[in-house]
Amino acid sequence: MAILLHSGTQVIVQGITGREGSFHAQQMQLAGTSLVGGVNPGKGGTTHLEVPIFNTVAEAVRETGANATGIFVPPPFAADAIMEAAAAGIGLIVTITEGIPIQDMIKVKDFLKGFPEACLLGPNCPGLLTPGVGKIGIIPQRFASPGPVGIVSRSGTLTYETMAALTAAGMGQSTIVGIGGDPVLGLSFSDAVQLFESDPETTHLAVIGEIGGSDEERAAELLARATRLRVVAFISGRTAPEGKRMGHAGAIVSGNRGTAKSKEEAFRRTGVAVAETTDEIVELLTKS
Numbered sequence: 001m002a003i004l005l006h007s008g009t010q011v012i013v014q015g016i017t018g019r020e021g022s023f024h025a026q027q028m029q030l031a032g033t034s035l036v037g038g039v040n041p042g043k044g045g046t047t048h049l050e051v052p053i054f055n056t057v058a059e060a061v062r063e064t065g066a067n068a069t070g071i072f073v074p075p076p077f078a079a080d081a082i083m084e085a086a087a088a089g090i091g092l093i094v095t096i097t098e099g100i101p102i103q104d105m106i107k108v109k110d111f112l113k114g115f116p117e118a119c120l121l122g123p124n125c126p127g128l129l130t131p132g133v134g135k136i137g138i139i140p141q142r143f144a145s146p147g148p149v150g151i152v153s154r155s156g157t158l159t160y161e162t163m164a165a166l167t168a169a170g171m172g173q174s175t176i177v178g179i180g181g182d183p184v185l186g187l188s189f190s191d192a193v194q195l196f197e198s199d200p201e202t203t204h205l206a207v208i209g210e211i212g213g214s215d216e217e218r219a220a221e222l223l224a225r226a227t228r229l230r231v232v233a234f235i236s237g238r239t240a241p242e243g244k245r246m247g248h249a250g251a252i253v254s255g256n257r258g259t260a261k262s263k264e265e266a267f268r269r270t271g272v273a274v275a276e277t278t279d280e281i282v283e284l285l286t287k288s
Helices: 019-030 057-064 075-087 102-112 156-168 189-197 215-225 260-269 278-286
Strands: 011-014 035-039 051-054 068-071 092-095 119-121 127-130 134-137 146-153 173-178 204-210 230-236 273-275
Touching (some): 019 134, 068 134, 092 134, 156 230, 173 189, 189 204, 189 215, 215 230, 215 260, 230 260
Parallel strands (some): 011 035, 068 092, 146 173, 230 273
């Protein structure tokens, strides 16, 4: 079993005929994803990567039964693409696009209040991968293997490192979820933790956070109430100077909020083991 992306998930790609959309849609097919179509206004009625192309998401849903989408649309048009997908009844919206203006994402978040069944992952994220089933996004499937360890992360690179280390240690993954690092996001750490908690085949969980914001602290509070999972946390950015943005738009530290230390302490207070390196994530998970 897994979360979010299952064997019955029917996926489309918005922006499928563009360079990035085309390349990663093909990789999604190679990973086993059930890719049933693509959307590019003005190219409806054609085919690409042996799947039909539609002018609108509504047409794609009507003709293919799609219930998930991967968005590879340029930043000026990405917010509209998200809202179009939600309005068409798509349940899982994975937005890979980076550089979407914050004002646009605030508008999107307000719009999605009218579509509570729509789950937004991202933007500015690597997407998600369920080993042996498929992926939506850009996570390299060659590092993954099926198993009981869930991963939720803000960092793409650290996600890949952790996947590879777990696979090398013989610990497969149930689903890998990259939530992204922008200030305004869809799925949060807490949301992902709850989903993994409800998946009976996920027994271990790696939470990979970064400096900035308080999403990790909220997840720690959730885990403090009760969890059946063996959880290990890792927070990157220990040496980041206060008040300086580091990489992701959301990675800014102010005062005692959002520091690596504050996040690590929040997890330790709940009894969650905190790793100092990605290799130690594996060591701590295998101790259970």
